[in-house]
Amino acid sequence: MSQSITLHDVDKFYGEVLGVNRVNLEIPPGLTSLVGPNGSGKSTLMHLLAGLLQPTRGEIRVLGVPPSEPDRLMPLLGYCTQYDSFPPGATGLSFLLTTLKLHGRSRANAEARAWQCLEQVGLTDAARRRIAGYSKGMRQRVKLAHALAHEPQVVILDEPLNGLDPMARAEMIELFTHLAAAGRHVLVSSHILHEVDQISDRVVMIHGGTVVAEGSIRAVRGELKAHPLQVLIRCDRPAVVAARCFELEHVVEAKIVEEGRGVLIRTRDQNGFYGSLNRLVLASGVTVETVAPADETVHAVYDYLIGEGEGTT
Amino acid sequence: MSTLWREWSRQAWALAQVEAGRRLRGRGAVAVLLLAGSALAIAFGRLLFLPQRMRADLAFTTSEFAESFHYFLILFVTFFGCAALFSNLFRGEVLNRSLHYTLLAPMRREVVVAGKYLGGLLAAVPAFAATTLGMMLLFYLVHGPGRAFGYLFSGPGLGAAAAYVAIVALASIGYGALFLLFGLLFRNPMVPAVMVLGWEYLVPLLPPVLKVFSVMHHLTALVPVPVPHGPFAILADPTPPWLAVPLLLLVSLGLLAVSAWHARRLEVSYATE
Numbered sequence: 001m002s003q004s005i006t007l008h009d010v011d012k013f014y015g016e017v018l019g020v021n022r023v024n025l026e027i028p029p030g031l032t033s034l035v036g037p038n039g040s041g042k043s044t045l046m047h048l049l050a051g052l053l054q055p056t057r058g059e060i061r062v063l064g065v066p067p068s069e070p071d072r073l074m075p076l077l078g079y080c081t082q083y084d085s086f087p088p089g090a091t092g093l094s095f096l097l098t099t100l101k102l103h104g105r106s107r108a109n110a111e112a113r114a115w116q117c118l119e120q121v122g123l124t125d126a127a128r129r130r131i132a133g134y135s136k137g138m139r140q141r142v143k144l145a146h147a148l149a150h151e152p153q154v155v156i157l158d159e160p161l162n163g164l165d166p167m168a169r170a171e172m173i174e175l176f177t178h179l180a181a182a183g184r185h186v187l188v189s190s191h192i193l194h195e196v197d198q199i200s201d202r203v204v205m206i207h208g209g210t211v212v213a214e215g216s217i218r219a220v221r222g223e224l225k226a227h228p229l230q231v232l233i234r235c236d237r238p239a240v241v242a243a244r245c246f247e248l249e250h251v252v253e254a255k256i257v258e259e260g261r262g263v264l265i266r267t268r269d270q271n272g273f274y275g276s277l278n279r280l281v282l283a284s285g286v287t288v289e290t291v292a293p294a295d296e297t298v299h300a301v302y303d304y305l306i307g308e309g310e311g312t313t
Numbered sequence: 314m315s316t317l318w319r320e321w322s323r324q325a326w327a328l329a330q331v332e333a334g335r336r337l338r339g340r341g342a343v344a345v346l347l348l349a350g351s352a353l354a355i356a357f358g359r360l361l362f363l364p365q366r367m368r369a370d371l372a373f374t375t376s377e378f379a380e381s382f383h384y385f386l387i388l389f390v391t392f393f394g395c396a397a398l399f400s401n402l403f404r405g406e407v408l409n410r411s412l413h414y415t416l417l418a419p420m421r422r423e424v425v426v427a428g429k430y431l432g433g434l435l436a437a438v439p440a441f442a443a444t445t446l447g448m449m450l451l452f453y454l455v456h457g458p459g460r461a462f463g464y465l466f467s468g469p470g471l472g473a474a475a476a477y478v479a480i481v482a483l484a485s486i487g488y489g490a491l492f493l494l495f496g497l498l499f500r501n502p503m504v505p506a507v508m509v510l511g512w513e514y515l516v517p518l519l520p521p522v523l524k525v526f527s528v529m530h531h532l533t534a535l536v537p538v539p540v541p542h543g544p545f546a547i548l549a550d551p552t553p554p555w556l557a558v559p560l561l562l563l564v565s566l567g568l569l570a571v572s573a574w575h576a577r578r579l580e581v582s583y584a585t586e
Contacts, residue, residue: 014582052413052581068577074419083583085410089338101327102418146414 002064004028005049005154005185010058012044012209019044020209023058027187031180031200034189035302041209042189043082046156049187050079062154063185075103078147082158084139086131092118092142093127096149103150117145120175122168136163144172154185161195173199193299203298207306220305221296227304228252228266230294231273236287238263244280248273264294324420325428332432336398339405344397345436348390349444355385356451363455371456371464375473378452379538382477386448387529388513391441391484393506398437399492400502402429403576413581422576430493430569437485442478449474473537480532487528487561490568497575517542521549531557 005027012019020041034042047053048060051067065072086095093114100110118127121141126134131142140163147155157176161169176199180186190196196203203220205213213220221229235241242254242263250269257264267273274291281288295301336342367373406412415425453461453470464470491509495502516527524530533539534551535558552560 047581050417052416054578054580069421070416071419071421071424074417077417079413079417081413083410083413087335087406087411087414088409089335098331099414099418102324102331102420104323104327104419150419 002061004061005063005187006059006061007045007048008059010048010060011056012041012048012053013056018209019053020048020206023211025204025211025214027185027204029180029183029185030202031176031186031188032202032204033196033200033298034187034204034206035193035196035298036189036206037306038191040206042206043158044209045206046079046081046158046187046189049156050077052079052081075150076152077154077156078150078152079156080143080147080158080160082162084136086139086142088132090131091128092123092131092134092138092145095131095142096145099146099149105150113149117149118142120148121145122171137165137168140164141168148179152184155179155187157186157188159189159191161190161192169195193297193302196298203301205302205305212305213301217298217301218296221293221301222270224301224304225268227295228268229270229273229296230300231265231267231291232257232262232294233265233277233291234258234262234289236289237284240284241280241286241288244284245277248276321421321424321427324418324424325431328415328418328420328425328428329431329435332402332429333435336401336433336436339401341398341401341405341436345394345440348394348397349440349447352386352390352444352448353451355381356448360451360455368455371453371460374452374455375538378449379536379540381448381452382445382480383529383536383540386441386445386477387480387484387532388510390444391437391481392488392510392513394441395433395437395485395488396492396495396503396506399430399433399489400496400506402433402493402496403579404496404500404502407583410583412579416579416581422579423573426493426569426573426576430489430572433489433493434485437489438482441481441485445477445481446474449477469537476535476537480535483532483535483558483561484528486565487531490565490572491528494568494572494575497572497579517546520547524549525552528561531561 005025007023007025010023011021023045034045036042044053048055049062049067051070051073054068060067062073063076065076067073087098090098096114096117097110100113101107105113115124115127118124121144123138123141123145126138131139134142140160144157144160147157161172164172173195176186176188180200188199190199197217201216201218203214203217204211205220213223233241238256238260242256245251245254245263245265248267250272251265251267253266255264256262265273277291403412406415418425420428450461450465453464456464465474492502492506495505499505513527513529516524516530531552534554551557
């Protein structure tokens, strides 16, 4: 069995409207974030992976299984969609029991697993209440439980943190990290970029139905040569560091920040800069507190690639 | 191969049980309850208000029930009941945006269609069979409990009741398969359903070559008491039972195959609804 999720030249058109265009991806096990503005094609891509949409062109394999074979795919895949809807009249418990029975579990096994999942998402007390009466956060959690109930190898989560309170968000992020650490594929879409930074360091950026970048944040950032890397240095004499850095050929900007307690450097040569910085610090006798890249974040990379004001926070 | 069939049967049965439960609780159940209730209410009204002079004639009740069965129980109660139950098997889930949960189950789409259809039948057949038996009992109670039970349990009534229940089951099988397909093809399956109903009412007036495209025509052979269709009806020999039943089952199977073909291409895109 293949260990990757692969998309090869995948197109999806809704009539004449583009959903996704020429997507080529190979997603390894671990946590991968799918990032893009509203309408960029994130949900389309996730639907395609789950077989809820069929590609107009191209080939998709999830651990070697085509999505057109749900009998083989669905035991491997759990999908938490963005739809805030449920079968009418379902309670949290009955919703999970139905799912598990359709997955071939015995009544006793399904019940034990359903309670386990409900506990995992903190819904034990509300298990026998109708989902229609749940709060937004509870509905989100029961959807997560549904996606995880049959212990799939691939978990696709479309905006899974929507509606969750900060505590629940932290718990869910921990759960995703745990699943990824266990060798599963966890594909998460989110609008909230600082959360994406927290969740994973591997991203797929999509815009206008096209994948504009993929890989680790650092690698993607490293490829953006047009945008000088920003490095924040916290030290006791930022003015000295700024003046000395400015003498370096690859430094394009040095400015004092954080109310005179730091200096922000913009450089075109990351490796060259770090090498020079060591010498510079030793020569000037400055006490450096921290040195950290300031724009090796999803937010920064997103802004560089897709631009601001696209509806993502 | 047999393992695969066993697995598909297990999955279809699991879905059928879920689906039957949903059908018996959802909006479809209200429609079925109203339709069944209307049939029983009419029969009860007849029991209360039938003039005394008509209460002696058992043959009159037999022919009156046969007509009520044909025009009301089959072409109204069962027909619209099946429309409500089966057309919503997929369409209902699209409207309440929960179809993706079904499609995320680990089963082939063909098995999903089979499971849903079976679930519809599990809800429809007992409901309409019980309505038929209840209506029949109320019709014959007009002659007093002694005569009614004598006719139904010691006379020809038992065989007639069995035939009527079988016809209801076959009608559910035929109309169910048709309405399941309508639910997959049309945004408003009631429009083609009403057209089919019009066709079923017109069938007695149509030439034999067109009569074969009717569920009711094939069921006529099984009816224990023939029903007159008026002076303008074009008479045609009913399809013999040995042919009518397999033919109806075969056509239903064909309709299910078309449904399965559509289900394989089904996509979840609620935004367009």
